Amino acid sequence: MTMDLKGLGPDQLTEMYRHLLYPRLIEEKMLILLRQGKISKWFSGIGQEAIAVGATLALEPNEWIMPLHRNLGVFTARNLPLSRLYMQWQGMQGGYSKGRERSFHFGSPEHYICGMISHLGPQLAVADGVALAYRLKEVPRVVLAFSGEGGTSEGDFHEALNLAAVWDLPVIFLVENNGYALSTPVQEQYRCISIADKARGYGIEGVTIDGNDLLAVYDTIKGVREYCIRYRKPYLVECMTFRMRGHEEASGTRYVPEELLALWAQKDPVLQYEQLLLNKKIITEDILQATRQLLKQQIDEELAKAEQGSLLMIDAAEELQSVYAAPGITGLPTDTVGMPATERRFVEAIREGLVQSLEKDKDLVVMGQDIAEYGGAFKVTEGLVTIFGKQRIRNTPICESAVVGAALGLCLEGKKAVVEMQFADFVSMGFNQVVNNLAKIHYRWAQAANVVIRMPTGAGVGAGPFHSQSNEAWFMHTPGLKVVYPSTPADAKGLLMAAIEDPNPVLFFEHKALYRSISGRVPDKPYVVEIGKARQVRRGQDIAVITYGMGVIWAEDFAAAHPEISIEILDLRSLLPLDYEAIRTSVKRTGRVLVLHEDTLTAGVGAEIAAWIGEHCFPMLDAPVLRCASLDTPVPFNKELEKNFLAKQRLGQSIEELMGY
Known part of the structure; x- marks a missing residue:
């Protein structure tokens, strides 16, 4: 037994035990429910709890953490209620994402937890941004971002560490090295001796520690946190550990040698810590059992509370409204009439x-x-x-x-x-x-x-x-x-x-x-133009050219050169969202529509607009909606080839064809 108490008192050591044991007991319960068919999927962190728990307890509660699938201990150590976590895992209305996301793919700003996405690596750069905000605000905080050893092969890992190093950002990059990225072992992932060695390539410090030693993780992250704040630099911590279950339960562990599973079972972080507390007489066997029973009872009560919550109330309008944050009041004018202006x-x-x-x-x-x-x-x-x-x-x-x-x-x-x-x-x-x-x-x-x-x-x-x-x-x-x-x-x-x-x-x-x-x-003064509102460039009766960007210039030049055609030009300005009412008005006024854009033809913006007009404005049309776009080729370098590529080359032909109906 090499673990030591790191100068911590009995009360703190006992509280840390509760934090370590709680996610283990939750996981054991989830595996039972999975076998019973009551939950659909589970990403187990059994064997790795000491990392999430120790790292979280080492931070201040207002410091951001970017966790991953196997970091249940982050959420429980930050005291997110299990009832709501369970509703999240079950896709219930009362979950953190209202049924829109799975498992741990959610964030909770009040707990300073940033929700992951399945691509894993992008989390690391988000941590850079939070750390930059800390620097700009001049507050003594760090941000901690988790990665697996497999994730260190991604370009996002390189970019995030390099950016943090160049900008001197207080980020702790914590790598859980459990030996396997799903089923691919580390010898097929990288050739350096340890992941911590990669830190040197970015000009930063790195260390490898025993990730199954709760107190080693806690003490290391405490010290690294102080280093990052004092020197305003990032730090890489590699935690050696092992995943005792599959990447997720359906994948199993058949690719893992039995002797490796047996070896790491002896290093179980919960059993190691319990033995330490018993050996140091911090706690007794009776207290251990009583703690287990109390936490199991708490789990059952929380799950019962979750089951009373609503399953899912489906409201299409609310779903659409939830895609975007509601704009606030800018305080800037939209009406610029009479405002002093300069060329x-x-x-x-x-x-x-x-x-x-x-x-x-x-x-x-x-x-x-x-x-x-x-x-x-x-x-x-x-x-x-x-x-x-x-x-x-x-x-x-x-x-x-x-x-x-x-x-x-x-x-x-x-x-x-x-x-x-x-x-x-x-x-x-x-x-x-x-x-x-x-x-x-x-x-x-x-x-x-x-x-x-x-x-x-x-x-x-x-x-x-x-x-x-x-x-x-x-x-x-x-x-x-x-x-x-x-x-x-x-x-x-x-x-x-x-x-x-x-x-x-x-x-x-x-x-x-x-x-x-x-x-x-x-x-001259600040103002805003409302996003999602088109601009009528000129009014016409014969044909409507619906366009944006350079297409507006092309359409204006053509209209000026052909006064015999009454051309309406609608500048969309915003492509998402589109101003459908303005489009409808132009269609109704002219009956003939050409959608013009510089982008290539197939599956371009014009395809969406033409489809919408055909679906919603068909009775107003006197001719098919035509599209004028650039050739379906990459953009050529030669100026003459480029000229031939661009939609402008076919604008006159397209208008002539449309007017012929």
Whole structure:
């Protein structure tokens, strides 16, 4: 017996025993219920309880934790009631996610627990964002993020550790090394001797400890916490342990050698700790048994309470309303009539929107590659660092996933974030964070995600397949996101300020070719343009061109060159949500509709709009709804090939065809 008491008193040691035993007894009960068919799935942490319990007890209760499937001890040590946890596991209305999520895929802000997603790795970058918020607020706290040894093979692990190291963030990265990522053993996962060795590659400290020794975990995390706060640096802790059950119960443990299971059974954290307390005469066998009986009774009472809760009340309207956080009162005007205005280029309007938002809201942070001294690839943020400082205008490493995750972490602590993608094309490197973490978080556990991702987009500048894509349709399909795409300087500023005020994640598309090619009168003072409202560019009777972004410019140029056709132009401005009433009005007025967009044709924005018109406005039509889009190819580099690729090349032909009906 090598465990020691770490200077702790009898009362504290006894209380820690209750915290350690409680999740074990809950799990044993859940396995019985699973065999009885009363629950559908269980991810067991039996054999690993000392890590979750010891780490949680070592933190302050207002410090965020990012747990995973096998960390029941985090939730019980933070005193989440078992009755509600059980309702969560059963998909009941009274659970933390109201039946919308499974098992431990939920968060509880009041307990400072951030809900995981199945992809595991994104949790680590969210911890970076929380830690950044602590640094900005100058509060002496740390955040702790769990990973399994298998998760350390993911790119998210590298990005999160590197970002935390570069930014000197107080994050404890805790790796539970139980030897198997589902069934793949560690020798097929990595070649370094220990995961703690990986810390050196990021210029940070790391340590390997016995994860089955409750007091070693507690004492180590206590010390590491003090280190992270004192030196404002991250730390990697590898906890060696073993999972005595399957990845989840259905998978079993047939791939594990029997002798390995027998060896780790002797290292059971609960039995080890009980023996320590008995040997040190901190507790007696009678007290152990009485504690077990008391906790089992508590479990039965909590489960009985849960069974009295409602199962599920299905309300489609409420489900739809829960996808988005309700916007608050911005205090900014939407009516700009009579407001002093100045002629500004598109890029200048966006910059002014950023400046005025940063002035208005001290909790706003802007992040991106080369955005500080360099001013960004397109100089949108030029000079902002001299006004607001490097704490709020932050250069990032090349790590799109970690930066988007960190933006979400900032939101957990009440801050706002604007992330600049150097090119919209590069958002694919952070795609999971956007469509699975940001987009779904409010629906899952009512957490707002006040994040704007600025997306320099579009072709026409001879930049080829990876710097010219129009990828707005990727995100229009994802509930929980908002997608905005302005075509004028005034809208660019007003929509950007509205997006920053919005408590939901917004993809804000900025056409690169518009940055310095168009100008317009832009109100000088702060204002917002309502997201989800289209703009009637011009009124007509013969045909309606429904479009957005560069398509508006193309349509205006065509209409000006063909006064013989009465063309109505509707600038959507927002793609998610769409202004269906404005679309209906244009259809009714003209009877002929062309949907124009720069993106490729198949499954583009135009397909959705054409389908909606066909379903809801069919009696108003005098001709089929036509789409005019770019070719279904990657964006070519050669200028002549690019010109042929773009929808503008076929605009006249499409209007002529539509007018022929």
